[in-house]
Each structure stands twice: as structure tokens, then as C-alpha cells.
Amino acid sequence: MTLRLILMLGWLALGLALAASPARAERLIVSVSNHRVTVTPNYSGEELVLFGSVEKDANTPANRTYDLVVTVAGPRADMVTRRKERRFGIWINTDSRQFLGVPTYLALFSNRPFDAIASPEVQRRQQLGLNNVLLTQRVGPDYADVVPDDAFRSAFVRLRKQHGLYREETSAVTFLTPTLFRTGIPLPAEVPIGLYNVEIKLFADGALVAKTDTAFEIVKVGFEQFVATTAQQHGFVYGLITAFMALMTGWMASIVFRKD
């Protein structure tokens, strides 16, 4: 069922693309500095660079000025946001909302404020800015995204921002020439591992004129990754090894510090 739907959508997209291609005047060519970021035990965050250019053809109106919005979305996960309230004199978790399939990392970069790039309507449709990005919540039996100033939604975004995992910078994209651009993608130390999608949207005169995407992957390597996967997949062996390690350390200590 889903497969057929995807296939149908695929054909539809292809058809649209073919139909649209003669009218399409710009093409985006982009690349990220590293398609595979490895997280080692002493990883303390790094910055990727995305660069690209706007290719014009004969149909392109001359002297067009461009705006660019880059959306980087990390692997998706379900998350719960809980709110503490004062009950019987102490602060305890009471109300909660579940966010379904939201990006664990989300960054939106542009060359100037979103309000200057497009109308509020276009901003909403194209999900420009953290206020317009779709974050699905489960409220009781319903699934919906709520207004941007919803207490749980804004707390969620604020907390993710504090950890550097959600970010919005409206001056991060720089045009080196009128058609050549670059932006940095900062990845904090606690960046989640997985596949990251980068979506680049080109706007001219408040309308979307071209878009493309690319991706990069963040992988943990080495001993640390080995530990994490073993803990997840072979809990029993992992527990045995940890327990054995504890006993060995204790035994060694009793030998090293033996007084008699």
C-alpha cells in the first residue's frame, strides 16, 4: 500500500518535473564539505560547510536577486516534553505532550530574515523558520501541529536550542558572488548520529524558484561506538563484562594497596 503510494508519488513528481523543466530558469548545484562525519571519543563538535552556486540558463531574467534558505534536519525521533507543576509543595512532572517523528537536529539558515524573503503565507507553506516548521504533537487522540506560541511547542524548541540542536540564523548564508553561496552547519558535541537531510531552497521576488537537496551522515566510530552498540544489542554480555571489570578493579586494588 505505502510502496504503491510512494511509486505513484514518484511518477507524479517526475511528470511534474518534466513538465516544469522548460520553464525552470535556475538550477542549484550544492555540496557539503564532508558527507560522513565521524564522532570519536574526544569529539567536541565541528562545523560542516555547504557551498553551491545558482546556475542560470537562457530563460533566466537578468539581474534577479536571490534569497536562499537551507534546512538541515537530523534523524527523526519521538520525544516527550513534560511540564513540572507544584503539587503538595514539591515540583513534579504533571502534564506532557508527545512529539512524533520530529527531527533530533534542526537548523534553518538564510541570507536575510525570513520576513524579507517571502510573505507569511509562503513562509508557512515552505516551512521557513522554526515557527513554521511542522512539529507533530499528539494531544490525546489527535495528531496536529499547534500554533507556534503553544507552551509545549515553544518550550520544546527553546530547550533544543539551548543544546544547540535546533538553530535558526538568518544571516548564516553568505553570497560570495551574486550566484555563489556558502553557509556553515555547526554540529554540537551531543549531535545525534544518523542521516541528515539538507534542503536548499532558492527564492526570487518572494517566490520559490528552485530547490535541491543533499545529505550527510554522522557516525560514531571506534571503541565508544562499540560500547554503545554492545550495550544495546548484547545487554547480557555487556553486563557480564562490566561486572567482571568491577571485580577485577576491586581485586587489583586489594593487591596494590595490601598492607600486610
Next chain:
Amino acid sequence: MQLYLPIADIPVNVFLILAMGAAVGFVSGMFGIGGGFLMTPLLIFVGIAPAVAVASVASHIAASSFSGAISYWRRRAIDPLLALVLLTGGTLGTALGVWTFTLLRSLGQLDLMIATSYVILLTTVGALMFWEGLRALLRARRGGPVTTRRPGSHVWIHGLPLKMRFKRSKIYLSVIPVVVIGLIIGFIGAVMGIGGGFILVPLLIYVLRVPTSTVIGTSMVLTLVTMVFATMLHAVTNHLVDAVLALILMVGGVTGAQFGARAGQKIRGEHLRLLLGLLVLAVGVRFAVELVIRPEDLFTIRETGVTG
């Protein structure tokens, strides 16, 4: 030197954790306790998730109690039979504790549960110890005989059936209270990430009348086995044991414990109990304050599952 902890999923300073391990080890060596009740809160205060802290400290306590148990065994200061009976209750209690831990975690109330049990347990035990230490001190100052309270009168516990003779401790008593005590210690140990030595030792002395010659060694055996068992269960059910974190703590802990033990021999017993009481009380109050004052942020986020 920054090191990324694989399970806790945060980078930490190795020397900070090592120093914490050593400091807690010093205290534990000084008072002859496992020190879990200090280690778990410290880890929580530096930003490690309470669940990971509880699970990882279990293996750290296993290490320090093993080195302790070995030296007590050499001195024949362990009652094997008493330890065995305590353990039957202890393992059951640990299993119950880990099960409760998993349940509370899924309900989102684990952190609250850990905090409130710390408040209740530590303030009560700390206040009792402090009071007891203070009284002993005053009695000593007045010049009266310093009685190690071991009254010979029979209480209801000695009327229970299923009596057994524990030869090395030279006591004759029912196995029921022994198993129950093991059960309680195992349970709170697994839920709170403490060895429970600081509760077990007074219980063994005052309730079961175990002589001081075997009490610490025997309690260490119980701590050791329940903590090894807790490590295993936490690793299998919750996948929360951070071996890297645990190893750093262990190395710091066992080293610090040696110096602590030397320092402890220079201080008088009553002073020691008074100090320990104060310390336990302070940790309890710290947790209470945390619960009562308005948290800096009312909202928290937790990942519940990976989709797609």
C-alpha cells in the same frame, strides 16, 4: 581532557569524574561504607541522567565493596552463613527494585522517585546518625562509660520461628528478619543506586545484634552481590550502564578509599558517626531543596523512540 561517555551520551572531563570518584572513595574508606549515596547525586549534579547514574554507580560500588570484602575475608571478619541468608532476600529485592525502576521510567516519574526517596531516606538516617553520634559524644564528655549499645533484652524479633545458628557471629536467630532486611536493602539499592551499607550496618547491629567484628565484612558481601546483580539487570533491561563512566569512577574510588581508610583510623568513633550523619543529612537536604524550590526550567524533554 574531554571524554565522550557512550551511554550517558555527553562529553565529560575525565579528571573531574576521577576526582569525584576519589573524593567519594575517600569518604567511603573513612566511614567503611560504599558511598553510593554520595556518588549518584554527584553524577546527577554534573548533568548525567539520573537513570544512567543509578545504573552505572551499581558497578562502581561492586568494585569498591569487592576490594573491601577481600581484606575482610583475609581477616576472617565475614560470616558466610549470615551473608548467604541476607543474599536470598537481597537478590529478590534487587530484582523487584530494577523492575520498579523500569516501570517508573516509563511513567516519567523516575527522577521524582529517585529524588524523594533520597530526601526521605537520607534525612531520616542522617538525622538519626547525627543524634546518636551527638549523644555518644556528650556521654563521653560527661565522663560516663561509652556504651556500644547492645542491650541484651529480648525483643519481638527473637520470638520469630525458623531459628538458625550463625556460628561466626555467635548469634542464634530467626531467618525471617534477616531475609526481610536483605530484601529491603536490595530493593532500595537497585532503585536509588546505593549499596545501602550505611543503612544495613546499623540494622544489623541494632536489630539483629550482629557483633561489630563481622558486621562490616558481612554487609560488604551483601552489597557486592546485590550490586553485581543490579549491574547485570540494569544492563539487560534498561541498557543504561555506562562502562566507561563506571571504570573511571572505580579507579578513582578504590584509590581514594585507601587514603580515606587511613584518615578514618585517626578519628574517634563518635566523631566519625557524627560526621557521617551530617554528611548524609546534607545530601538529603540538598535533594529536598531541589524539590521544593521552583526549578530553573519547568519543561524537560526525553526521547522516547526512534522513528523511520
